[in-house]
Amino acid sequence: MPKVKINDVEVDVPAGTNMIEAAALAGVEIPHYCYHPNLSIAGNCRMCLVDIVGGRAPEIACNMVAREGLAIRTDTPNVKKMRQSVMEFLLVNHPLDCPICDQSGECRLQDYYMEHGNYDSRGIEEKVSKHKRQDIGDKIVLDAERCVQCSRCVRFGDEVTETGDLRLMNRGDHTEIGMFPGERLEHHYQGNLADICPVGALTNKDFRFQRRVWYLRETASVCNGCATGCNIQVCHQEGEVFRYLPRRNDAVNKSWMCDHGRDLVPGIAGLNRILRSKVDGQAVDVEAALSSLAARLKAAKTVGVVLGNRATNEGNWALLQAVRKNLPNAKVYAVAGNDPGSVEFADKLLIDADKNPNSAGVRLLAGVDGRVGDAADLGSALGSIDLLLVLQDDVLGRLAGHGKPAAVAFLGVSKNATSEAANILIPVCHTVEMDGSYVNRTGRVQRLRRAVTAAGDALPAWLVLERLGAKLGAAPGTGMVATAFNAMAKVVPAMKGMEFKALGDAGLPLAVEPAAVAATEALA
Amino acid sequence: MALPAARKMSSGMSAGESIYLVEMLKGLALTMTHIIKNIFDQDRFRTVEYPDVRKSMTERYRGAHRLLLRPDGKVKCVACMCCPTICPAKCITIIAGEDPNDAAEKFPVEFDIDMLRCIFCGFCVEACPKDAIRMDTRIYEINAYTRQAMVHNKTYMVNLMDGLKPPAEEFYRANPDNAPAGFAGDEPAVPVGQPFVNLAAGAEASGAGRAR
Numbered sequence: 001m002p003k004v005k006i007n008d009v010e011v012d013v014p015a016g017t018n019m020i021e022a023a024a025l026a027g028v029e030i031p032h033y034c035y036h037p038n039l040s041i042a043g044n045c046r047m048c049l050v051d052i053v054g055g056r057a058p059e060i061a062c063n064m065v066a067r068e069g070l071a072i073r074t075d076t077p078n079v080k081k082m083r084q085s086v087m088e089f090l091l092v093n094h095p096l097d098c099p100i101c102d103q104s105g106e107c108r109l110q111d112y113y114m115e116h117g118n119y120d121s122r123g124i125e126e127k128v129s130k131h132k133r134q135d136i137g138d139k140i141v142l143d144a145e146r147c148v149q150c151s152r153c154v155r156f157g158d159e160v161t162e163t164g165d166l167r168l169m170n171r172g173d174h175t176e177i178g179m180f181p182g183e184r185l186e187h188h189y190q191g192n193l194a195d196i197c198p199v200g201a202l203t204n205k206d207f208r209f210q211r212r213v214w215y216l217r218e219t220a221s222v223c224n225g226c227a228t229g230c231n232i233q234v235c236h237q238e239g240e241v242f243r244y245l246p247r248r249n250d251a252v253n254k255s256w257m258c259d260h261g262r263d264l265v266p267g268i269a270g271l272n273r274i275l276r277s278k279v280d281g282q283a284v285d286v287e288a289a290l291s292s293l294a295a296r297l298k299a300a301k302t303v304g305v306v307l308g309n310r311a312t313n314e315g316n317w318a319l320l321q322a323v324r325k326n327l328p329n330a331k332v333y334a335v336a337g338n339d340p341g342s343v344e345f346a347d348k349l350l351i352d353a354d355k356n357p358n359s360a361g362v363r364l365l366a367g368v369d370g371r372v373g374d375a376a377d378l379g380s381a382l383g384s385i386d387l388l389l390v391l392q393d394d395v396l397g398r399l400a401g402h403g404k405p406a407a408v409a410f411l412g413v414s415k416n417a418t419s420e421a422a423n424i425l426i427p428v429c430h431t432v433e434m435d436g437s438y439v440n441r442t443g444r445v446q447r448l449r450r451a452v453t454a455a456g457d458a459l460p461a462w463l464v465l466e467r468l469g470a471k472l473g474a475a476p477g478t479g480m481v482a483t484a485f486n487a488m489a490k491v492v493p494a495m496k497g498m499e500f501k502a503l504g505d506a507g508l509p510l511a512v513e514p515a516a517v518a519a520t521e522a523l524a
Numbered sequence: 525m526a527l528p529a530a531r532k533m534s535s536g537m538s539a540g541e542s543i544y545l546v547e548m549l550k551g552l553a554l555t556m557t558h559i560i561k562n563i564f565d566q567d568r569f570r571t572v573e574y575p576d577v578r579k580s581m582t583e584r585y586r587g588a589h590r591l592l593l594r595p596d597g598k599v600k601c602v603a604c605m606c607c608p609t610i611c612p613a614k615c616i617t618i619i620a621g622e623d624p625n626d627a628a629e630k631f632p633v634e635f636d637i638d639m640l641r642c643i644f645c646g647f648c649v650e651a652c653p654k655d656a657i658r659m660d661t662r663i664y665e666i667n668a669y670t671r672q673a674m675v676h677n678k679t680y681m682v683n684l685m686d687g688l689k690p691p692a693e694e695f696y697r698a699n700p701d702n703a704p705a706g707f708a709g710d711e712p713a714v715p716v717g718q719p720f721v722n723l724a725a726g727a728e729a730s731g732a733g734r735a736r
Contacts, residue, residue: 098604098653099602099604099606099630099653099654100602100603100604100628100629100630104604132627133629208622209603209620209621209622209630210620212605212609214609215605215609
């Protein structure tokens with residue numbers, strides 16, 4: 001652990017840390033454009049120049065590895081002057097597009113100009129004009145004039161997606177970012193280009209002109225697109241979600257997320273949502289629907305209950321509790337596989353073939369329960385079931401071609417084959433509308449946070465199922481998600497010692513090897 | 525802490541004022557000055573016989589907003605959202621759109637100002653980087669029979685100085701395609717100049733119940 005000194009603040013940093021990160025640990029922000037923690041060092045923007053105490057000349061902090069006794073200063077007049085000069089260079093040919101530029105409000109040029117620039121323009125030459133508004137991919141618009149040639153996008157294409165599609169071309173102040181002639185971005189991580197671009201050169205087509213970013217609030221949550229569980233920021237305003245942004249978590253998704261995940265945003269407030277609870281086609285309130293569900297569960301001879309791969313751990317646990325304690329004859333199943341209509345695509349980077357965000361959680365709880373049947377069991381039993389209670393998964397769609405149960409109760413977010421067949425329909429919250437936890441494919445328990453209010457009458461699934469349990473005769477729950485999680489963590493061996501609060505932003509790994517979680521698949 | 529000794533009650537008046545007589549005469553003198561001025565110098569009459577006579581406002585007066593056009597006839601506004609951001613009354617609603625055939629790329633599909641909420645502070649004019657909105661119309665008669673007609677929309681504000689006169693309601697009634705959402709074009713419940721009668725309560729039928 002080398003000890004370095006930044007502006008008289010001494011700090012111990014891990015070996016190999018560069019001085020931008022070391023300064024951040026010491027509470028000093030060093031401005032930068034080209035440096036990105038998950039990309040290689042390019043060192044071409046020169047914004048992070050700092051003075052070395054006892055050194056000959058200033059050096060760039062991003063390419064300076066912390067070593068014992070290294071002391072830098074970021075508060076000298078020299079550093080101030082260098083930052084101002086770099087800003088002047090970067091802005092020499094930058095167009096005054098701010099009123100129409102989507103990056104306004106989260107633009108490094110704007111932020112650093114106010115903080116480190118603040119000079120009067122000496123520009124008397126015409127600005128160099130370059131190619132504007134180029135359609136280079138399904139998700140991205142490129143404006144070469146706004147670019148500061150930091151080459152983050154070039155390195156992203158070279159190092160992360162390994163497609164090598166964007167390139168710096170020409171020389172001097174005519175340098176511009178562009179694609180090879182006739183080519184378009186083809187990969188599934190295009191949205192990240194707009195995120196890593198520190199200026200407005202690469203902007204997101206889907207978010208283009210939708211909302212000014214300064215209106216948006218951000219809530220840290222987890223993507224529900226697949227089993228990877230990428231950490232995201234949900235950007236929302238007044239109950240409407242506008243975009244997902246990846247949130248850095250080096251244990252899961254680094255700083256990236258896929259376009260399929262971003263494409264889930266319109267579905268949150270989409271026309272496909274289930275908004276009101278229904279019993280036999282009649283709209284009723286949730287309480288009445290739960291009462292009739294409880295009565296029918298008690299009356300039915302053979303009851304099948306399906307855990308939800310798309311539901312939270314708390315929801316599945318509340319369902320198991322409600323059933324195991326009060327319906328001894330009910331059979332519990334977990335149906336692996338994807339809902340019909342999901343994007344069947346997988347790669348080695350982030351996109352998993354399993355499109356359910358919590359399959360690992362279901363496998364874990366099924367392993368703890370020990371008596372959970374799988375898709376084949378349910379498929380063969382489907383025709384003989386009197387009442388099938390389904391949590392969120394489109395089970396009838398997944399098991400199309402098998403028999404039909406006499407009656408179906410569905411607790412779900414969106415309409416699908418199961419909701420169409422449901423006699424009792426109860427809306428539950430979307431991922432961004434509730435607190436809870438998912439377990440991702442590597443066995444990491446990650447926390448969801450409520451970003452927006454629920455659509456229609458939707459309630460969190462765990463709360464609905466706690467109430468159902470109470471109607472079936474169990475002790476009423478506390479109605480608090482932290483209590484529900486902590487009670488579950490006490491019983492589940494792999495979650496030993498976990499507390500809901502302690503999950504934090506980064507999540508916690510299960511106390512078993514990821515392989516062990518995968519092995520429980522046999523049970524599921 | 526000891527309380528101060530009994531304080532002399534003071535009305536804040538000087539000895540001369542407390543006699544009242546002098547002050548009364550001063551007041552009468554002021555009134556008389558105005559009467560004489562109004563008789564002999566009628567051009568500088570303070571009171572205006574509104575609505576027969578209408579006061580002309582100064583150039584700096586902040587009246588109803590108008591939107592300016594570029595030489596090519598498109599609105600100057602690029603929907604940068606600076607004015608709804610600065611607006612303390614939150615009365616401006618802009619929906620941005622993309623114009624593929626225009627170098628400006630971005631333009632306001634809808635630009636509504638709710639004149640019921642506007643406090644005429646002029647911040648929107650100051651915040652605008654494109655000089656697209658101004659309040660130099662000197663129009664101060666902004667009124668309508670419905671709340672919907674108090675919303676001034678893009679078409680109305682663009683045409684406001686171009687031969688168009690307030691109120692917006694008449695414009696919206698004549699151009700239903702350009703009226704704001706929810707504007708039904710209802711005729712006023714009571715003809716202008718008639719005393720208000722509460723129709724909803726059925727007062728008309730009973731012939732009674734003239735409201736305040």
